[in-house]
Amino acid sequence: MDEILIIGGGIGGLTLALALEKAGVPSRIYEAAAEIRQIGVGINVLPYATEVLAGLGLEPALAERAIATREAAYFSRSGALIHREPVGRFAGLDAPQFSIHRADLVDVLLGAVCERLGADRITLGARCVGARQTADGVTADLVDRRSGAPLPPATGAALVGCDGIHSTIRALFYPDEAPPRYSGVFMWRGVSRGPRLLTGASMVRAGVTSVGKMVVYPIKDLDDGRQLLNWVAELDLPDSASGFTRDRDWNKTGDVADFAHVYADWRFDWLDVPAMIRDAEIVLRFPMMDRDPVDRWSFGRITLLGDAAHPIVPLGSNGAGQAILDARALADSLSLAPPKAAFLAYERNRLPATTTLVMSDRAGVPDERLRAAHALEAAS
Template sequence: MTIVIAGAGIGGLTTALGLYEAGIDDVRVLESVPELRPLGVGLNILPNAVRELAELELLDELLESAVPTGALEYRNRHGQLIWREPRGTAAGYRWPQLSVHRGRLQAVLARAVRRRLGPGAVVTDARVERFADRADGRVDVHVRHPEAKGRSVTTADALIGADGIRSAVRAQLYPDEGPPPWNGLVVWRGTTLAPPFLDGRTMIIAGDDRRRAVVYPMSEPEGGAGGPVLMNWAVARAADPDAVFEAADWNRPVPPDSFLHHFADLAFAWLDIPALVRSAQESYVYPMVDRDPLPRWTHGAVTLLGDAAHAMYPMGSNGATQSIVDARVLARELALADTPAAALSAYEAERLPALTRVQASARRRGPEVVIDLAHERAPEGFADPAEVFGTGELESVSAEFARIGGFDPETVNTRPSLAAASAIGGRR
């Protein structure tokens, strides 16, 4: 069985590794850039996805360049604590939550793909432009090679479109869809080498109903305890009325001084967010866009995965997390089903309804809605969150989001493995 994957991002590379584990090794990952480089900023990978990476025997290597997140705190614009919850193993999961630079995670995955599937498994300078169904049920994948200034055609038993929010595969399946819809918010993101804050394992989300800041560490201290760590930060607000964005591109650099005045008062005794941003190694601007849910991902021997299937707002750390779970389910089904088309349909049946719910929750701000509620009820702050929230209200918001995403501790710890070998035994 020959599988072609469009896109060497987190979802595409994890799919290749899952296929290898399932006994499918004729896999090619086609990536448009001429060279994979450690681009991007931070990601949080939730325990349900870290479990999958652990089962792919990657956790030890990832822990060398990631931080196990110990807690998540929501705070108001005055820096006052609204809600704190343990994360990862501190919350009872068998696997940690990981904060990691996207480029480092991608590098770990790419190295593993090349080790296990061979150095030619990841093909760069190969942009999937379109596909054509064949009478025998297979698919011809038409590829452009920008640097080499050429084109080629590859025939596959299945094509997986893991080529991101501006997916060429999705565009062919839904040619009238248009660009990703924008909700009017702008996000600035970057990384800074800075001293750790709080306990060095905490992720914070702070702000009000108009502005939001997310900060978390992604590395261990350089030079030992007390040294600087690589910090991920993101700040967001409503765009100015005349703002125009022609494309959703995370790699559009901007100087911090061009936006920092909007967040100048988010300086707390325990973390000076403006100072952190001002010292950034890199900073990028991005319109907060997503994709509308689709009625179908799968069409014959072609399906979508990750952001190509269900791009969502960055609420609740679900982007890369859900792409990893997608990859494992798809690999399992390709190992078990009688035909590739049947496998892709089974994958869609399991994943599409769940991800449609997660997308809808992200559009409602997911668990970050507690910051909106805190501002609405106590814009000048409070001495105790019990003055603002009813008994159990905050716990229920968090628990409901975990339930929708399928990453509550009981589900993650007790569900059967998504590995193909485990599923074969369970289905006999």
């Protein structure tokens, strides 16, 4: 089979290249950025996704860099314990749950792609601006990201858009689609060095977005006995003409002055939140958003994957995980059928499940336990 063109070298695109390589299907990645790297914050990789990565032979490399999460712990805004439960292998599952620096995850994926496929299978600085199909192939139109000058077009058997929530490939088929939908919740993400958190492998969710919610988990053990803590502050924030919530840049630098006051009294015996915020090494801000699900991803020899297909509110640690599941499903389909048929099989497999998940996270289902506890505490 001629190679599959992968547009986007993020977590989904890199995982797809590895899954295709395992299935014996050649591919090539085209990434708009001049280098593949991630801004320094963390990510939680749920067991269903680590199972896929383990199947690609990546578990040992990930385990060296990640924290194998032991438990999910839920607390009220006052710091009172609501519930705790084991996760991953500590809950008897076959795969671990990994909390890891996003840059480390991408580095493991990128290293494996370069080793197994070759570094020459990745073209950097090439932004895809369009794609055209023929009876037996597809052509991607590329430009230099910095100058805008045309680059030689790329040709292949098929094309997969892994280019995120602002996908150029998706826009080819949905040119009149509305901008991403703001959920009404704004988040600030950061990393800080601090004391060990609870078990040293706990994922904490505390509070609710109406009065301030905080997600905290360690992503690395440090040599001095402390940990690198990843945290996400979430707060209801109405959209406004100021553009604060309309600036949909995932890597926009944030200012702690915009939200630190909400957590000024969050000093618990298990975590000093104001100190953690104050000691942040980096703070990024982003409006939590998604898109309405569509009823079709695949158009002949072109399909979508990850946030290009089903952008989801980043609430239940599902964004990257679902892209990883997409990658395995798509590679499996391409190992059994030519692109057009494979893409339709992949869509039948993955579209219903992701649609359900997008709507579930939009409704805030992962936070139901926190909201119920907050209501009880407020009424007491």
